[in-house]
Amino acid sequence: MRSAKDFFAPLAVGAPAPVREIPARPSRAIHFFDPGNPKMAAKVPDMVGKVDVLLGNLEDAIKADSKVAAREGLVRIGQETKGLGGPGASTQLWTRINALDSPWVLDDLLTLVPAIGHKLDVIMVPKVQGAEDIQYVDRLLAQLEAKAGLERPILVHAILETARGVANVEEICGASPRMQGLSLGPADLAADRRMKTTRVGGGHPGYLVRQDPPRGEDGAAQVDAQRTTYQQDLWHYTIARMVDACAMHGIYPYYGPFGDIADVVACEDQFRNAFLLGCVGTWSLHPKQIAIANRVFSPSVEDIAHARRVVAAMGDGTGAVMLDGKMEDDASLKQCLVLVELAEQLAAIDPELKQQYDAIDAPTGQEA
Ligand code: GLV
Numbered sequence: 001m002r003s004a005k006d007f008f009a010p011l012a013v014g015a016p017a018p019v020r021e022i023p024a025r026p027s028r029a030i031h032f033f034d035p036g037n038p039k040m041a042a043k044v045p046d047m048v049g050k051v052d053v054l055l056g057n058l059e060d061a062i063k064a065d066s067k068v069a070a071r072e073g074l075v076r077i078g079q080e081t082k083g084l085g086g087p088g089a090s091t092q093l094w095t096r097i098n099a100l101d102s103p104w105v106l107d108d109l110l111t112l113v114p115a116i117g118h119k120l121d122v123i124m125v126p127k128v129q130g131a132e133d134i135q136y137v138d139r140l141l142a143q144l145e146a147k148a149g150l151e152r153p154i155l156v157h158a159i160l161e162t163a164r165g166v167a168n169v170e171e172i173c174g175a176s177p178r179m180q181g182l183s184l185g186p187a188d189l190a191a192d193r194r195m196k197t198t199r200v201g202g203g204h205p206g207y208l209v210r211q212d213p214p215r216g217e218d219g220a221a222q223v224d225a226q227r228t229t230y231q232q233d234l235w236h237y238t239i240a241r242m243v244d245a246c247a248m249h250g251i252y253p254y255y256g257p258f259g260d261i262a263d264v265v266a267c268e269d270q271f272r273n274a275f276l277l278g279c280v281g282t283w284s285l286h287p288k289q290i291a292i293a294n295r296v297f298s299p300s301v302e303d304i305a306h307a308r309r310v311v312a313a314m315g316d317g318t319g320a321v322m323l324d325g326k327m328e329d330d331a332s333l334k335q336c337l338v339l340v341e342l343a344e345q346l347a348a349i350d351p352e353l354k355q356q357y358d359a360i361d362a363p364t365g366q367e368a
């Protein structure tokens with residue numbers, strides 16, 4: 001057992017003190033790119049300021065013989081790109097390192113921390129199985145940060161993509177003060193659980209519920225009649241667990257990849273489900289998913305107008321009021337404050353959104 005008092009002591013002599021709170025930095029889209037691909041790397045400077053997070057991917061989707069080029073490319077990008085990564089940067093710099101049992105991960109960390117540790121905001125660790133994986137990375141990062149003389153700890157984000165990881169999700173979230181958040185990894189998770197979908201995220205037409213059959217005059221069910229079916233969300237259970245585990249530990253949940261790049265409509269639906277359930281952002285695998293994520297993970301002007309009205313109407317925050325025939329009370333005020341606070345954080349980094357939120361009429365607090 002570890003004493004609560006030790007939790008915030010650095011894990012290596014000379015390492016920066018662990019953070020006590022994970023800052024709520026907007027991270028609606030975590031845009032993945034291959035840092036070893038010269039075409040993608042060339043686009044990075046132009047994306048700074050236009051996307052909340054740029055993530056240099058070193059893991060899956062990077063071929064084995066390109067792993068070193070990706071790592072070296074990320075070092076170059078981290079060192080040379082202005083406004084990318086580190087405190088106050090307009091776009092955060094994250095990376096996804098290789099899996100902890102892979103032949104590349106040690107060199108990923110030994111290279112990245114000394115070279116661009118001061119720029120790296122978050123390290124995403126894939127295929128996390130339990131607290132022990134986070135504790136390994138935690139200690140190693142502390143040693144490397146101490147050696148590199150870093151002044152601020154690098155945060156850690158785990159991908160939830162194994163059955164054991166899901167079973168251990170609460171202990172993973174609480175394994176280190178570095179834990180920043182969790183993403184759903186639907187592809188690896190589906191494989192590990194032996195689910196039968198071959199899609200990367202999103203729904204499946206076979207996973208559905210069907211309306212009850214109509215009855216004939218004799219009262220018998222007409223099972224062959226035309227009946228409406230409703231496609232269900234394969235990921236609802238996992239996202240809901242992830243959201244609770246993150247909220248319990250004061251860290252942030254994210255949807256993961258949506259692989260059908262052409263189906264921007266279903267992508268938007270899946271992102272919105274995650275937003276409504278409590279996620280703060282998602283991955284983007286293609287530039288067109290950035291716009292979708294920014295739209296979905298920013299509260300709508302209508303929602304903010306309503307939330308501000310409730311805040312104004314509730315005065316000192318106690319009791320209940322009627323607005324448009326609906327009851328509002330202390331609890332619904334808290335729901336509204338979640339949206340208002342998020343809008344304030346987003347307005348601070350997104351001038352277009354700020355303009356839209358500022359244009360909302362000052363709330364009267366009066367019943368309409
Ligand atoms: C992401 O890494 C996934 O496996 O879906």
Ligand code: MG
Pocket residue numbers: 060126159161185187188
């Ligand atoms: Mg994966």
